[in-house]
Amino acid sequence: MKLHNRVKELRARFNLTQEQLAKKVGVTRQTIAAIEKGDYVPSLFLALNICRTFCLPMEKTFWLQEERDDEKEMDLLD
Amino acid sequence: MKKKWIYWISIFGFLLTAWGFIPLYSFASQVAYMIKNDGTQASVNITPTIIFLFISTGFGLLLYRHNSKKHKNISLKLLMPVEFSEQDEREKIITANACRKVYLFMPFVFGFTLFLMLLYPFIDDVIPFYPMLLLFVYPIAQITIYYLSIRKQL
Numbered sequence: 001m002k003l004h005n006r007v008k009e010l011r012a013r014f015n016l017t018q019e020q021l022a023k024k025v026g027v028t029r030q031t032i033a034a035i036e037k038g039d040y041v042p043s044l045f046l047a048l049n050i051c052r053t054f055c056l057p058m059e060k061t062f063w064l065q066e067e068r069d070d071e072k073e074m075d076l077l078d
Numbered sequence: 079m080k081k082k083w084i085y086w087i088s089i090f091g092f093l094l095t096a097w098g099f100i101p102l103y104s105f106a107s108q109v110a111y112m113i114k115n116d117g118t119q120a121s122v123n124i125t126p127t128i129i130f131l132f133i134s135t136g137f138g139l140l141l142y143r144h145n146s147k148k149h150k151n152i153s154l155k156l157l158m159p160v161e162f163s164e165q166d167e168r169e170k171i172i173t174a175n176a177c178r179k180v181y182l183f184m185p186f187v188f189g190f191t192l193f194l195m196l197l198y199p200f201i202d203d204v205i206p207f208y209p210m211l212l213l214f215v216y217p218i219a220q221i222t223i224y225y226l227s228i229r230k231q232l
Contacts, residue, residue: 027166030232040168 005062008036010054025049081232084161085225089218091137096214098130103210161224163232176227180220187219 011021011032018032025032025046034040035050042050051061101123108120145155163169191212198208205211 028169031166031168034168043167046167 001064002038002067003041003062004038004065005035007032007050007061010056010061011036014054021050021053024053081161081225081229085221087137088161088221091134092214092218092221094130094133096211098127098134100207100210101126103207107206161221161228163228169232172228172231176224179227180223183219183223184216187216191215 007021011018016024018029018036022029022032026049027046031040031042031046035042047058047062051058054061105120105122108117108122111117112120141160142155144160145158149155149158162173164173194212194215195209201208
C-alpha cells in the first residue's frame with residue numbers, strides 16, 4: 001500500500017512554488033519536494049494543512065493505492 | 079550550512095582537540111612520575127593547547143550565534159549540535175532515526191575501542207598518549223554514523 005498525492009498538480013494550479021506552499025503550511029521546501037516525489041508520508045496534521053491550503057477534502061488530495069509488483073521490487077532495490 | 083562541511087569541520091575539531099590535549103596528557107604523566115619518584119621537573123609545550131583553546135572559542139561563538147537564530151532557550155543555544163536539523167516534522171524524523179542508528183552502533187564502537195586498547199602494552203613506548211587518542215574514536219564514530227545516516231535525506 002502506498003500513499004499517492006496530487007500536491008504537485010494542485011500547487012501548479014494554485015500558482016504556488018514549493019517554497020510558498022512550504023511557508024503556508026509551516027515546513028521546509030525540501031519536505032514539500034519529498035511529499036511530491038512520494039518519498040515522505042506527511043503527518044495527518046500536515047496533510048490536513050495542505051488540503052486546507054488547496055480548499056479540498058483529504059481524499060481528493062491524498063489516497064492509498066496498492067503497489068504493483070514491479071514497484072515493490074523497485075522499492076526493495078532502493 | 080551544508081552537512082558535508084559541518085561533518086568535516088567537526089572531524090577537524092576533534093583532531094584539534096586531540097592535538098591540544100596530548101601535551102597536557104604528557105605533562106600529567108611527567109607530574110605523576112615526578113610524584114612517584116621524587117623527581118624535580120616537568121615541562122610542557124603549551125602552544126598546541128593555546129591554539130586549540132583559541133580556535134575552539136571561535137567555534138563556540140559561531141555555534142552560539144548560529145543557535146541564537148533558531149532557539150530562544152539559553153541551554154539550547156549553548157548545547158544544540160550544529161548538525162541537528164529539526165525545522166519541521168520530516169527533519170525531526172530524520173534526526174531521530176539518525177540518533178537511533180548512532181545508539182545502535184555505539185556498542186560495536188565500544189567493543190572495537192576495547193579491542194584497540196589491547197594494543198597499548200605493545201606500543202606504549204612509541205605512542206604514550208595512545209589511550210587519549212582512543213577516546214576520540216567514540217565521538218568521531220558517532221558523528222560519522224550520524225552523517226552517513228542523514229546525508230542522502232537532508
